[in-house]
Amino acid sequence: MEILPKLLSVNALIVAFLVVAVVTWISSVISVKILKGRVPGAAIAIIAGLILAFFGGKWTGGNKGISDISGLAGFALLGSGMLRDFAVVATAMGSSLNEMKKTGWIGAISLLVGVFISFFPAVIIAFVFGYRDAVSLTTIGAGACTFIVGPVTGAAIGADSSVIAISIAAGVFKSVFVTIFTAPLAKFIGLNSPQAAMAYGGLMGTTSGVTAGLAATDPKLVPYGAMTSTFATGVGCLLCPSICFFMVKIILGQ
Amino acid sequence: MVIYGVGLLAFCFLVGQFIGESLGRFLGIEANVGGVGFSMILLMICTDGLQKRGLLSVPTEQGILFWSTMYIPIIIAMSATQNVFAAFSQGFMAILVGILPTLLLFLCIPVIIKLLSK
Numbered sequence: 334m335e336i337l338p339k340l341l342s343v344n345a346l347i348v349a350f351l352v353v354a355v356v357t358w359i360s361s362v363i364s365v366k367i368l369k370g371r372v373p374g375a376a377i378a379i380i381a382g383l384i385l386a387f388f389g390g391k392w393t394g395g396n397k398g399i400s401d402i403s404g405l406a407g408f409a410l411l412g413s414g415m416l417r418d419f420a421v422v423a424t425a426m427g428s429s430l431n432e433m434k435k436t437g438w439i440g441a442i443s444l445l446v447g448v449f450i451s452f453f454p455a456v457i458i459a460f461v462f463g464y465r466d467a468v469s470l471t472t473i474g475a476g477a478c479t480f481i482v483g484p485v486t487g488a489a490i491g492a493d494s495s496v497i498a499i500s501i502a503a504g505v506f507k508s509v510f511v512t513i514f515t516a517p518l519a520k521f522i523g524l525n526s527p528q529a530a531m532a533y534g535g536l537m538g539t540t541s542g543v544t545a546g547l548a549a550t551d552p553k554l555v556p557y558g559a560m561t562s563t564f565a566t567g568v569g570c571l572l573c574p575s576i577c578f579f580m581v582k583i584i585l586g587q
Numbered sequence: 588m589v590i591y592g593v594g595l596l597a598f599c600f601l602v603g604q605f606i607g608e609s610l611g612r613f614l615g616i617e618a619n620v621g622g623v624g625f626s627m628i629l630l631m632i633c634t635d636g637l638q639k640r641g642l643l644s645v646p647t648e649q650g651i652l653f654w655s656t657m658y659i660p661i662i663i664a665m666s667a668t669q670n671v672f673a674a675f676s677q678g679f680m681a682i683l684v685g686i687l688p689t690l691l692l693f694l695c696i697p698v699i700i701k702l703l704s705k
Contacts, residue, residue: 353660375659382666390672398668412664418623420661422600423654425627426634433628443699450695454688462680476681477688485617499684502677505670506685512666514693522696532699536692540623541669545662555658560624567611567620 341404349407356381376516376549383509421544421559428556432527439528440561443535444568451477451538451569452577455503467582469496473503474581475573479539480504482569489574508542515546524550527557534558538565592650599630 341348360381361374368377386398395401400408410416433440455477456470464470472492476483476499483500486492492500515533519525524533534543534557543562547555607622614620634651637643674681 349664350660353663356663357660375663378659378663379666382663383669383671385667386669387671387675389667390670396670396673398671400668408664408668411661412666412668416661417665418604418626419596419600420654420658421623422603422626422630423596423651424658425630426648426651426655428627428631430628430631430635439699439702442702443695446695446699447692450691451688454691455684458680458683458687473680473684477684481618498673499677499681501670502674502681503684505674506682507689508669509671509674510686510689518693522693523700524696529696529700533696536695536699537689541662541665544658545666548659548662552659556627560627563607563623564621567607567614567616567618570611570616570618571614571620 338404342406345405345407346410347407348404349411352405352408353411356385373516373549375552376513379512379545379549383512417541417544421540421555424552424559425556428553429527433531433557433560436528436531436557440531440535440564443532444538444561444564445572447536447538447565448478448569448572448577450536451507452573456581464496465585467578467585467587468492470585471573471578471581472496472500474577475569476500476503477507478504478569478573479566480508481566482538482573485570486573486578490578504539507537508539508545511537511539511542512545512549515542516549519550524554527554530554530557531561534561535565538562538569540566588644589646589650589653591644592647592652593654594650595633595647596630596651596654599633600626602626603629 357378360378364374364377389399389402393401397409399405452474456474459470459473468490472487475486480501483504484497487497487500523529537543540562543558547558603626604622606625607619610620611618
């Protein structure tokens with residue numbers, strides 16, 4: 334009886350291929366049969382992944398979602414940053430370099446706007462919730478950029494670990510929110526061209542949210558959104574512990 | 588050969604990551620700045636150049652296209668490994684900080700697109 338657990342753990346990546354294929358298949362059936370194609374299968378599969386991640390974390394107490402369940406460890410490799418970035422780069426083939434050059438400056442502006450529009454409203458929310466010191470406020474504000482900018486900023490300016498945990502959680506919520514709501518909102522915000530996708534990628538910043546959200550909206554737009562969002566974490570890590578921290582300190586008079 | 592395509596993709600990926608890491612180091616921050624973006628630009632330049640010279644064979648192209656189509660399954664796996672439970676256990680403020688500014692960002696997209704069309 335111990336053959337199966339051993340088989341699953343030795344062949345973890347292959348197990349992950351199979352499980353993702355099954356999840357994708359069930360999602361596409363739900364999409365076509367129940368929702369009559371109103372929600373794309375990819376979007377349902379991604380949301381299913383997030384739900385599985387919630388229960389994986391709840392049952393195991395680990396921090397890597399479903400991959401902490403024994404037998405499903407292969408998800409950690411299949412869903413790793415390495416393979417994600419490798420596949421994202423591959424999507425660039427066939428997309429237009431001219432298109433990207435044309436919108437380069439819009440991408441740059443949206444990156445800067447994206448950091449400030451994430452940061453300051455988040456600082457205000459934290460202030461309303463009773464935080465008063467510049468270090469905590471800045472760290473929570475940084476968490477609203479991406480879930481990497483939060484902890485990097487917090488570590489740089491010496492924030493408390495509980496505040497860093499909040500900033501990571503906020504970043505994860507942003508990523509989940511962008512993942513789920515990009516497709517339904519795409520029509521209303523005009524997200525239907527490479528240019529719009531580049532502006533969107535720079536504004537949102539969260540590479541995981543942007544690439545997953547675009548995958549559910551229109552896979553052709555993925556490389557354009559990924560192109561700008563890949564700079565966002567760097568820009569956030571640059572601005573939050575420096576200019577943004579400085580501005581928060583001035584506003585608070587600390 | 589399919590592996591030539593995969594190899595070309597790996598080459599562009601690694602060079603781009605190296606540039607991104609170096610740029611991060613140069614700016615004094617512990618983050619990769621635009622690694623994926625540089626990799627993508629490099630891949631576009633390489634495949635474009637090879638195509639014009641007729642050196643990009645169909646199997647080579649398929650080596651890259653395979654990974655491009657594996658993209659959505661990888662994203663599904665990535666979603667399933669996010670720390671969603673811990674995010675929920677951080678409480679209401681973390682949810683607001685994650686979502687309210689993001690709503691503002693969505694509203695900015697039409698504005699920026701309008702700027703672009705001028």
